[in-house]
Amino acid sequence: MLSRTLPARPSLADAVLLGHTEQGREWPLLVWVPGPGVRMVSSAVLGGGIGEREWVVNAQVPPGYDRLDPVAHLRELAAGAGLPGPGVGLMTAASVADRRHAVDGGARAVVTAGIGVRGWAAAPGVGGVAVPHPGTINIIVSLPVPLTDAALVNAVATATEAKTQALVELGADASGTPTDAVCVAAPALAGPGAEPFAGPRSLWGARLARAVHRATREACAGLLAAERTGPGA
Numbered sequence: 001m002l003s004r005t006l007p008a009r010p011s012l013a014d015a016v017l018l019g020h021t022e023q024g025r026e027w028p029l030l031v032w033v034p035g036p037g038v039r040m041v042s043s044a045v046l047g048g049g050i051g052e053r054e055w056v057v058n059a060q061v062p063p064g065y066d067r068l069d070p071v072a073h074l075r076e077l078a079a080g081a082g083l084p085g086p087g088v089g090l091m092t093a094a095s096v097a098d099r100r101h102a103v104d105g106g107a108r109a110v111v112t113a114g115i116g117v118r119g120w121a122a123a124p125g126v127g128g129v130a131v132p133h134p135g136t137i138n139i140i141v142s143l144p145v146p147l148t149d150a151a152l153v154n155a156v157a158t159a160t161e162a163k164t165q166a167l168v169e170l171g172a173d174a175s176g177t178p179t180d181a182v183c184v185a186a187p188a189l190a191g192p193g194a195e196p197f198a199g200p201r202s203l204w205g206a207r208l209a210r211a212v213h214r215a216t217r218e219a220c221a222g223l224l225a226a227e228r229t230g231p232g233a
Contacts (some may be wrong), residue, residue, distance in 0.1 A: 011142075012142040020066070022061055024062065027061050027096075028096040029206070030112070033057070036052070038186070038187060039187070039188045040052075041183070042182065044091075046078075050152055054084070055087035056087060057089050058138050059089065060112075066160075091136075092136045093114055094114030096112050100216075101215060102211045102212070102215035103211055104208075107204060107208045108211060109141045109208070112137070114139045115174070118176065119174050120175050121176065136181060138182075139163060139216070141183065141211070143204055146189035146204035147198055150196065152186065154197060154205065155204075155205065157190050158198055162200070207211030
């Protein structure tokens with residue numbers, strides 16, 4: 001782990017791969033530091049909601065991860081990586097090193113994917129209240145234009161639709177996994193001038209959708225192929 005503050009890397013393509021120790025083994029930690037002046041919307045356990053954030057971490061943890069304090073754990077990892085100020089922390093049992101990156105007209109997406117436990121959102125049965133085990137498709141998106149609060153929320157919906165489209169096209173027969181998470185980042189802007197829409201037919205929503213769709217397809221295609229050709233296939 002680093003003990004000093006990481007320099008800002010405004011482009012999501014410049015996210016760096018660090019490491020952390022869990023259960024006596026080294027695991028990768030993907031870190032993106034766009035720096036100040038960025039607003040994010042996220043469903044992440046750490047730094048979720050809408051607000052100014054200075055960094056994003058996507059931590060890979062063991063498949064049998066059973067800690068009940070993921071927020072505190074992610075804060076520890078961020079501090080160990082030299083990340084000051086507010087940020088977003090995601091967690092996954094999927095391979096972070098095998099991340100996929102896609103860009104479309106300035107919209108960038110990075111996707112890490114684990115799809116061993118997947119299904120349709122509108123499934124029968126009751127939901128649970130326990131902290132779910134990490135598995136997940138984690139999506140991180142950056143846009144070069146500011147968005148209103150409504151457009152940030154719209155961007156999350158668009159990214160989710162694009163993820164599901166990719167899964168269906170690959171024959172996954174699922175809308176996602178129970179622990180999928182998303183983070184969308186855009187420049188902060190005081191006053192008018194922010195983009196009011198980020199739906200799939202808006203200028204930036206369409207670009208975001210194509211970037212997420214391509215990155216998700218690339219992240220999941222090999223996993224599904226391995227399932228079909230594995231033992232018992």
